[in-house]
Amino acid sequence: MTAAIEATGLGKSYRRTWALRDCTLAIPEGRVTGLVGPNGAGKTTLLQLATGQLRPTRGTISVLGAPPAVSPAQLARVGFVAQDAPLYARMRVADHLRMGAWLNPGWADELAQRRIAQVGLDPEQRAGSLSGGQRAQLALTLALAKRPGLLILDEPAASLDPLARREFLRGLMEAVAEHGTSVVLSSHLVTDLERVCDYLIVLVASRVRVAGEVSALLASHHRLSGPRRDPGTLPADQDVIEESHTDKQSILLVRTDEPVHDPAWTVKPVSLEELVIAYMNPANDIPARRPQLGVAS
Amino acid sequence: MIRLTWLQFRAQALTAAAALAAFAVLLAATGPHLASLYAASRITGCRGGTCATAASGFLSKLAATSPYPIVYVLGIGLILAAPAIIGIFWGAPLIARELEARTFALAWTQSITRTRWLAVKLTLTGLAAMAVTEGLSLMYGWWAAPIGEAARLGYSGQPVGMGPFSLPAFDAHGITPLGYAAFAFTLGVTAGVLLRRAVPAMAITLAIFAAVQVAFPLWIRPHLSPARHTSAALGSYNGSTHVSGSDFAFTVDHLPSQPGAWILSSGAVNAAGQPVSTIPAACAKLPAGGPGLTPCLTGQGWRVAITYQPASRYWAFQATETAIYLALALALAGYCFWRLNRRTT
Amino acid sequence: MIEFQLDETSGVATYLQLVQQVHQALRVGMLEPGDQLPTAQQVVARLAINPNTVHKAYRELEREGLARARPGLGTFITRSPSGTDTATQARFLADMTGWLRSARSAGLGPDDIEAIYRTAFRTCFAEGVA
Numbered sequence: 115m116t117a118a119i120e121a122t123g124l125g126k127s128y129r130r131t132w133a134l135r136d137c138t139l140a141i142p143e144g145r146v147t148g149l150v151g152p153n154g155a156g157k158t159t160l161l162q163l164a165t166g167q168l169r170p171t172r173g174t175i176s177v178l179g180a181p182p183a184v185s186p187a188q189l190a191r192v193g194f195v196a197q198d199a200p201l202y203a204r205m206r207v208a209d210h211l212r213m214g215a216w217l218n219p220g221w222a223d224e225l226a227q228r229r230i231a232q233v234g235l236d237p238e239q240r241a242g243s244l245s246g247g248q249r250a251q252l253a254l255t256l257a258l259a260k261r262p263g264l265l266i267l268d269e270p271a272a273s274l275d276p277l278a279r280r281e282f283l284r285g286l287m288e289a290v291a292e293h294g295t296s297v298v299l300s301s302h303l304v305t306d307l308e309r310v311c312d313y314l315i316v317l318v319a320s321r322v323r324v325a326g327e328v329s330a331l332l333a334s335h336h337r338l339s340g341p342r343r344d345p346g347t348l349p350a351d352q353d354v355i356e357e358s359h360t361d362k363q364s365i366l367l368v369r370t371d372e373p374v375h376d377p378a379w380t381v382k383p384v385s386l387e388e389l390v391i392a393y394m395n396p397a398n399d400i401p402a403r404r405p406q407l408g409v410a411s
Numbered sequence: 412m413i414r415l416t417w418l419q420f421r422a423q424a425l426t427a428a429a430a431l432a433a434f435a436v437l438l439a440a441t442g443p444h445l446a447s448l449y450a451a452s453r454i455t456g457c458r459g460g461t462c463a464t465a466a467s468g469f470l471s472k473l474a475a476t477s478p479y480p481i482v483y484v485l486g487i488g489l490i491l492a493a494p495a496i497i498g499i500f501w502g503a504p505l506i507a508r509e510l511e512a513r514t515f516a517l518a519w520t521q522s523i524t525r526t527r528w529l530a531v532k533l534t535l536t537g538l539a540a541m542a543v544t545e546g547l548s549l550m551y552g553w554w555a556a557p558i559g560e561a562a563r564l565g566y567s568g569q570p571v572g573m574g575p576f577s578l579p580a581f582d583a584h585g586i587t588p589l590g591y592a593a594f595a596f597t598l599g600v601t602a603g604v605l606l607r608r609a610v611p612a613m614a615i616t617l618a619i620f621a622a623v624q625v626a627f628p629l630w631i632r633p634h635l636s637p638a639r640h641t642s643a644a645l646g647s648y649n650g651s652t653h654v655s656g657s658d659f660a661f662t663v664d665h666l667p668s669q670p671g672a673w674i675l676s677s678g679a680v681n682a683a684g685q686p687v688s689t690i691p692a693a694c695a696k697l698p699a700g701g702p703g704l705t706p707c708l709t710g711q712g713w714r715v716a717i718t719y720q721p722a723s724r725y726w727a728f729q730a731t732e733t734a735i736y737l738a739l740a741l742a743l744a745g746y747c748f749w750r751l752n753r754r755t756t
Numbered sequence: 757m758i759e760f761q762l763d764e765t766s767g768v769a770t771y772l773q774l775v776q777q778v779h780q781a782l783r784v785g786m787l788e789p790g791d792q793l794p795t796a797q798q799v800v801a802r803l804a805i806n807p808n809t810v811h812k813a814y815r816e817l818e819r820e821g822l823a824r825a826r827p828g829l830g831t832f833i834t835r836s837p838s839g840t841d842t843a844t845q846a847r848f849l850a851d852m853t854g855w856l857r858s859a860r861s862a863g864l865g866p867d868d869i870e871a872i873y874r875t876a877f878r879t880c881f882a883e884g885v886a
Binding site for chain 1 (some may be wrong): 523
């Protein structure tokens with residue numbers, strides 16, 4: 115399967131700080147990929163590099179097999195919804211759609227009109243007077259109607275109320291179901307990600323901490339609890355992601371592809387939220403090897 | 412992209428059109444009476460000395476007839492201000508507003524490159540800016556033609572009469588408004604790109620444009636073509652003498668042999684051609700303003716030297732100055748393209 | 757047509773929840789062989805989940821032999837999961853419903869009933885009875 119986004123040693127620095135460093139990943143096509151991380155971790159920078167709004171300082175990135183934004187044809191293949199869904203406040207909804215038709219040769223006007231009607235937007239209303247949820251839906255319509263192969267969204271639901279957020283995700287998933295669009299969306303709301311993502315990347319302090327299929331991640335991470343034990347004594351194929359000890363008990367979060375045979379452990383599955391939190395915790399020392407799990411078919 | 416540019420530019424264009432229309436109405440209302448005054452002044456078909464008299468008579472009558480002085484000054488003021496207004500309101504927000512509102516994330520992820528996006532916006536809006544300013548200038552030129560003609564023909568010490576090279580007249584007529592508009596507009600766009608906020612960009616554009624518009628005629632325009640020199644005997648020309656103590660200064664406003672010439676400098680020089688301003692001892696005791704001073708100084712070898720640009724060079728100056736401003740505008744535009752494509756922030 | 761629900765707190769993977777709901781529906785006769793399962797688009801429109809999850813659930817059902825995808829037409833149930841027919845299942849459903857009603861009128865609450873059920877379940881299946 116070709117990669118929707120492929121980055122090798124990607125880095126971006128501003129004067130003396132690195133917004134993104136040593137980023138190597140291959141986001142598969144046909145998936146909904148979640149990009150999680152705390153604020154300032156580099157999520158927006160990665161997405162801006164992917165859409166061609168920034169040039170890398172180091173390393174390479176390719177989107178659907180070509181450098182980002184290198185030609186109008188390449189620009190047409192990627193749709194983008196920026197944080198807070200920026201729109202032209204004094205332009206009407208209908209004008210935004212016309213802009214889409216004028217600037218995108220692949221524009222599907224029937225799809226755009228249908229979506230606007232479905233979401234209940236008034237075409238004559240100016241974008242500045244729309245609610246947050248409505249702006250997000252309009253921005254999503256603009257991105258979807260150019261029929262991109264890849265849709266990139268930067269924290270699209272962050273400032274939306276729960277209902278608006280659900281409606282937004284519903285619209286997004288319906289588009290994926292209908293057209294098979296690949297999606298990369300960044301968020302710090304793990305509950306949303308659980309619902310819609312089948313590939314996950316955790317980005318902390320400008321580095322990738324883990325990346326992989328959600329089902330593979332959940333299958334390979336376990337919560338082990340048992341009598342107090344030094345993590346160093348664990349078998350080599352078990353990577354300890356998080357550990358906590360009392361004088362009598364140890365609770366570990368381990369990553370392993372093999373089943374855990376040791377009867378001293380009680381083995382429990384890990385929820386996606388627990389997994390993300392463990393990887394986001396800067397106190398946890400993530401083993402350097404194999405940060406990315408292979409793509410399961 | 413052309414249609415989108417028009418959609419986003421519509422409101423500003425209509426405002427400019429309304430202003431143009433209002434000015435046109437004003438000119439149309441006052442034009443015919445001006446023309447009839449001119450016809451009655453018998454300047455057309457005049458010969459020799461009567462021309463100066465007829466012209467002076469016409470201009471003084473005009474200066475006393477309201478609203479002509481106001482319209483005259485208003486017109487020049489409007490044309491001088493138009494590039495600055497356009498630079499501020501059309502140029503500065505063009506990109507600054509996209510950066511401030513973050514709509515660039517929307518604009519630059521459509522299926523159109525930044526270069527083409529900027530090219531269409533700059534070209535269409537820039538051409539509109541040039542058209543509006545030049546339109547104002549042409550309308551006004553048509554209206555003020557009689558006044559210009561009268562000023563050319565006669566000497567006039569009144570504020571209404573001016574030669575084609577005089578400061579406001581040069582800036583407001585011909586093709587220089589095109590250059591000013593292009594420059595002010597691209598200056599505004601560049602300020603917006605660099606400062607990324609519309610209001611500071613507007614302020615900086617105004618400040619820099621005003622500074623350039625003051626500095627250019629003072630320091631650059633005089634040198635666009637090598638000036639001509641001439642000298643004559645002290646008493647030859649009508650000029651103003653200023654004596655204070657032993658300081659002597661003599662300035663000339665116009666050369667009868669060169670109507671409409673732009674006097675760059677004039678003053679007394681000694682026999683060797685050096686500028687002098689101190690009355691020599693031999694003439695020191697003569698009363699200032701008396702009839703003996705000038706012959707005495709002439710006897711000392713003093714002459715008057717004048718540096719000027721002849722009126723025939725008017726269009727050459729117009730073309731050169733416009734070309735310089737257009738080149739500046741193109742350079743600024745090129746910088747904006749480079750800056751936008753650099754993509755570091 | 758079956759309408760899927762999603763229990764976000766259960767800790768069970770979404771696709772498995774869908775599979776289990778199909779099993780459940782088959783057991784109680786809500787779904788019968790020949791019935792069409794909702795399309796991925798219909799499920800997504802209702803639940804706002806990833807359509808791949810639906811595909812994964814249906815692939816699992818296909819693997820279990822319970823359903824089959826017919827290109828261009830949809831995914832259809834092919835047989836019931838257990839060996840017994842739906843009539844038997846309907847009979848036991850009726851018995852169970854009756855039992856629950858009398859337990860309630862005897863004053864037993866939901867927690868009591870659940871505890872009784874779990875104890876009986878464990879005892880029964882620990883005995884090795886199929």
